[in-house]
Amino acid sequence: MGTPVNARLFARHALLPHGWAADVLIEWDAGGTLVAVTPGAIPVGGIEIAQLVVPGMVNLHSHAFQRALAGLTETAGDNPDSFWTWRELMYRFARQITPEQIEAIAAQLFVECLRHGYTAVCEFHYVQRAPGGALYPRPAETAERVVAASRAAGIGLTMLPVLYSYAGFGELPLGADQQRFRTYPEQVLQMVEALEPMRGGQLEVGAAPHSLRAASITQIQQLARAMPAGRPLHIHIAEQQGEVLQCQAATGMRPLRYLSEHVALDARWCLVHATHIDADEVERIAASGAVAGLCPTTEANLGDGLFPLAQFSAAGGRFGIGSDSHVSQSPVEELRWLEYGQRLQHQRRNVAVSPAQRKVGEFLWQGALQGGAQASGRKVGALAAGMRADLLVLDSEHPNLAGASSDDVLGIFVFAGNDNLVRDVLAGGRWVVQAGRHADQDAIAGRYKQAIAQLREVRS
Incomplete structure (x- = not known):
């Protein structure tokens, strides 16, 4: 990974907060912050020229260790499979993973995310204890491993230590497979404090009550009040119909309404999934300023x-x-798949638009940038002075993009074919991907393969 001698890039076409602009000079400092973004500039010698540049995307919800589980749960059981049967398999996998393996898996994931266009990730991190349930000598050990992986890969990170105290509504005790996740508000706050010295341009630290199943409303209130001002707070909410029914039985309310009645939802909050919400809850989230954290491929994979x-x-x-x-x-x-799900549901096309933005690709990319930046608590998501220098250079020579008008680029990028159209990636002012390859791709993949071999040996 390296920084150019001149930390500048000239873009023939760049996506700025207000839309596409031509002949844009992009400049950043040694700390990875954009210092100037100037449309209508004239290229001078010695500056690299790119044809198509867009801001890097924010991945607002990640469980990094689950990357090693992908594809291993696609065998049907004797009874109908669901989120709940998948969760049991995930628990058994999580019970055996080591901190070293967590780091190796996270680094591989982050390389893959960078290569496909994510330049920042929010890690909802809940494997925090040793396999027997004891705290590590450094309670933030596994969180620190994920931070190390993000630095090795070069991706920006928002670390979210998770509050996870119970197995279900009514403060049910955790099962044997959940002991590695066990935390209480004071322990989460200790982890936040331990990570404090690491904060900087590429790292923010927030917190995440896992869900209304795994944390009491009193705990959630306590944690939200105790967190430093402005830090992001994330929570799984209303992901499954079963969760909605359990919440109604325990509280008399649907999950989102119950949370909003007891917690002051605001722009700090990211409500992950929020799949099963009614019209009143839609209005509550929108009015609060909170972000809905949507994960369409996982939500489809789990049948949410x-x-x-x-x-x-x-x-x-x-x-x-x-x-x-x-x-x-x-x-x-x-x-x-966010758009395609809507098309299937409503049996019409071009759903994700607004009166001001009729192009679906642009509506989706810009909207996800803005919501992801807010959820991350970091200065990301836009090519503008004062923001992090996170950007993607698209492959303008690819047949899909060759000769395309800038107005059509994001529609082609999102909806045409399955080739990866990301050529180069700048994250925090460092070129981490060039010509489609990550600078440390082979070394990081080697450590991942070793970790996977160890885990499969244990599973067998």
């Missing part, structure tokens, strides 16, 4: 259901995308 994007967008709601269980590491695939 479809988020009501059309109604949510009409209400002015903010959304972002995440790869969650990492059956895909491509923002293009998340956005494509």
Whole structure:
């Protein structure tokens, strides 16, 4: 990974916050922050020229260790399979993984995310204890491993230590397979404090109550009050119909309404999945300023259901995308299936638009940038002075993009074919991917293969 001698790039066409602009000079400093973005510039000698440049995408929901599980749960059991049967398999996998393996798997995941266009990720991190359930000598040990992996890969990170105290509504005790996840508000806050010295341009630290199943409302209130001002807070909410029914039985309310009645939802919050919400809950999220964290490939893989994007967008709601269980590491695939799910649900085309933006690809990319940036708590998601220098150079020579008008680029990028159209990636002011390859791709893949071989030996 390297920084050019002149930390500048000239883009013939670049996607800025207001839309596409021509002849844009992009400049950044040694710390990885954009210092100037100047449309209508004139190229001078010694500056690299790119044809098509867009901001790097934010992956707002990741469980990095689950990358090693992708594809291994696609065998039907004797009874109908669901999220709940998948979860049991995931628990057994999580019980045996080591900190060293977590780091190796996370680094591989982050390389894949960078190569496909994510330049930042929010890690919803809950494998925090040793296999027997004891705390590590450094309680933030596994979180630190993920931070190390992000630095090795060069991706920006928002670390979210998870509050996970119970096995279900009514404060049910955790089972044997959940002991590695066990935390209480004071332990989460200790982890946040331990990670504090690592914060900087490429790392923010927030927190995440796992869900209304795994944390009591009193704990969630306590954690939200104790977190430093402005830090991101994420929570799984209303992912499954079974969760909605359990919440109603325990509280008399649907999950999103119950949370909003007891917690002051605001722009700090990312409500992950929010799949099963009614019209009142759609309005509540939109009015709060919170982000809906949508993970279409995982939600499809687990049979969760479809988020009501059309109604949510009409209400002015903010959304972002995440790869969650990492059956895909491509923002293009998340956005494509976000729109395709709506088309199947409503039996019409071009659903993800607004009165001001009629191009689906641009609506999706810009909307996910804005929501993802908010959820990350970092200065990302736009090519503008003061933001992180995170950008993608698209392969303008690829047949799909050759000669394309800038107005059509994002529609082609998201909806045409399955080739990866990301050529080069700048993250935090460093070129981490060039000509489609990550600078440390082979070494990181080697460590991942070793970790996977160890885990498969244990499983067998």
